[in-house]
Amino acid sequence: MNTTSSKTIFLTGATGLVGSHVAEEALRRGHTVRALVRASSDTSFLDRLGVEKVNGDLADADALRRGVAGADWVINAAAKVGDWGPIEEFRRLNVDAFRLLLDAASDAKVSRFVHVSSLGVYEGRDHFDTDETVPTAAQALDGYTRSKVEAEALALTYVKDRGLPLAVVRPGFIYGERDRTVLPKLLGSLRSGIFRYFGSGDQALNCIYVKNLVHAIFLAAESPVAVGEVFNVTDGVRVSKKEFVGTVATLAGLKPPKRHIPLWLARFAATMMERRALRKGSTTPPLVNKARYKFLGLNLDFSIAKARRLLGYEPPYTTEQGLKAAVADMTRA
Numbered sequence: 001m002n003t004t005s006s007k008t009i010f011l012t013g014a015t016g017l018v019g020s021h022v023a024e025e026a027l028r029r030g031h032t033v034r035a036l037v038r039a040s041s042d043t044s045f046l047d048r049l050g051v052e053k054v055n056g057d058l059a060d061a062d063a064l065r066r067g068v069a070g071a072d073w074v075i076n077a078a079a080k081v082g083d084w085g086p087i088e089e090f091r092r093l094n095v096d097a098f099r100l101l102l103d104a105a106s107d108a109k110v111s112r113f114v115h116v117s118s119l120g121v122y123e124g125r126d127h128f129d130t131d132e133t134v135p136t137a138a139q140a141l142d143g144y145t146r147s148k149v150e151a152e153a154l155a156l157t158y159v160k161d162r163g164l165p166l167a168v169v170r171p172g173f174i175y176g177e178r179d180r181t182v183l184p185k186l187l188g189s190l191r192s193g194i195f196r197y198f199g200s201g202d203q204a205l206n207c208i209y210v211k212n213l214v215h216a217i218f219l220a221a222e223s224p225v226a227v228g229e230v231f232n233v234t235d236g237v238r239v240s241k242k243e244f245v246g247t248v249a250t251l252a253g254l255k256p257p258k259r260h261i262p263l264w265l266a267r268f269a270a271t272m273m274e275r276r277a278l279r280k281g282s283t284t285p286p287l288v289n290k291a292r293y294k295f296l297g298l299n300l301d302f303s304i305a306k307a308r309r310l311l312g313y314e315p316p317y318t319t320e321q322g323l324k325a326a327v328a329d330m331t332r333a
Contacts, residue, residue, distance in 0.1 A: 004222050006030050006031055006032065007031045007032070007073050009034065009071065009072065010035075010067040010073070010074045011033055012036045012074075012075070012076050012101065014033075014046055014077070015043060015046065017174060018174060018210060018214070019035070019077040019078070020178055021176065021177075021211060021213075021214045022077055023035060025211075035051050036054050036063060038057050054067045057097070058078055058093055058101060059092075059100065061103075064100055064104040065104045068104045068105050068107075073111065073112045073114070074101070074105045074112075074114070075221065076101060076115045077116045078093070080094055080147070081181075090143040090144050091147045094144075094148060095151050098154065102155060102158045102164065106158055106164045110164075110165070111165060113155075114166070114217050114220045114221050115152070115167070115168050115169070116169055116217065117168050117171075117230070118144075118145065118172075119171065121137060121149045122136060125298065126203075127301050128299065129302070130301070130303060131232065132170075132229075132232060136149045136152065152230065155168060160228075165227045167223075167226035167229055168231065169220050169230075170230060170232050171208045172205075172206030172207050172208050172300065173206055173207045173208070174208055175208075175209060175322060176326050177210070177325055177326055179210075183326055183330060186245065186248060187330065190257060191252075195257045195259075196257070197259070197296065198260075198263055198266040199262065199266070200242070200260065201241045203240065203241055203300070204240060206234050206300040207235055207239055207319060208234045208315075209235055209317050209321070209325075209326075212233070216231065216307060219313055220311060223311050223312075225310050226311060229310065231310070231313070232302045233304055234302060234304055237318075237319065238301060244323075245257065247323050248327060251323060252327055252330075252331065266293055267297065270290050270292065270293040273287060273288050274286055274289045
């Protein structure tokens with residue numbers, strides 16, 4: 001049960017997967033939500049919820065200042081996401097524009113700022129119970145994760161230099177209702193029969209159901225000990241890639257895939273295809289690149305002990321419950 005008094009929350013990324021669930025949960029808890037929305041965005045879901053809208057984007061300093069005016073909390077769920085493209089494109093939104101939001105929030109003296117980062121900030125290697133004491137990657141595999149590393153570092157300077165009461169939440173691979181990208185693409189590859197595991201498929205997948213992530217976000221917003229801290233968050237149990245993909249297939253009425261590519265071959269293909277695409281200046285990612293190899297080939301097991309200890313985070317939903325809801329939502333769409 002929520003015991004926090006009603007807050008006014010300025011929310012970015014509200015039309016996306018995470019932001020829409022944050023808005024929904026905030027209103028359920030009795031908070032007021034003010035969302036930054038672009039003119040081109042589909043705001044029908046937010047309109048049904050009755051969310052107040054501020055027209056603009058993260059690069060619009062005036063819109064950000066209107067958004068934070070009188071707000072108690074800021075929750076930043078906006079990001080340019082993708083596994084392909086120049087670092088400058090990701091940095092423009094995820095770092096440079098993010099700085100404008102941090103400035104506006106600091107000047108407005110909000111009482112809490114929660115920044116949604118990513119477990120991708122860690123080095124692109126196998127991970128086994130990796131926790132927050134492990135440094136972030138100096139050179140990430142792709143532009144998106146490199147920009148998230150830079151954004152985290154920037155955010156934490158505002159805690160130290162300007163006293164911004166900010167917390168960072170690092171989710172793994174996010175899935176859930178209203179996902180318009182990753183799970184739909186996975187289902188498409190399963191239906192077409194082109195999906196292949198990289199290696200055995202027994203490697204851990206650092207997944208988190210969106211409603212578990214939202215639960216963690218609100219804990220970080222409410223807890224006094226969260227300020228200046230970063231928290232890994234997942235579904236809290238080890239889920240292999242084979243278990244995750246097989247469950248998605250079964251729930252969608254498909255046969256779980258059984259074909260595999262040797263890890264060495266997937267790694268070689270990622271390197272060669274990426275080099276060729278970069279040489280040609282391709283704007284679309286190759287079928288296999290280093291980011292996709294990381295997602296499907298590496299063991300991605302991260303500890304959430306810190307979130308459990310400091311925030312009292314216990315995922316309210318199992319991965320199976322989350323996948324049932326997500327796949328049912330996609331089949332209704």
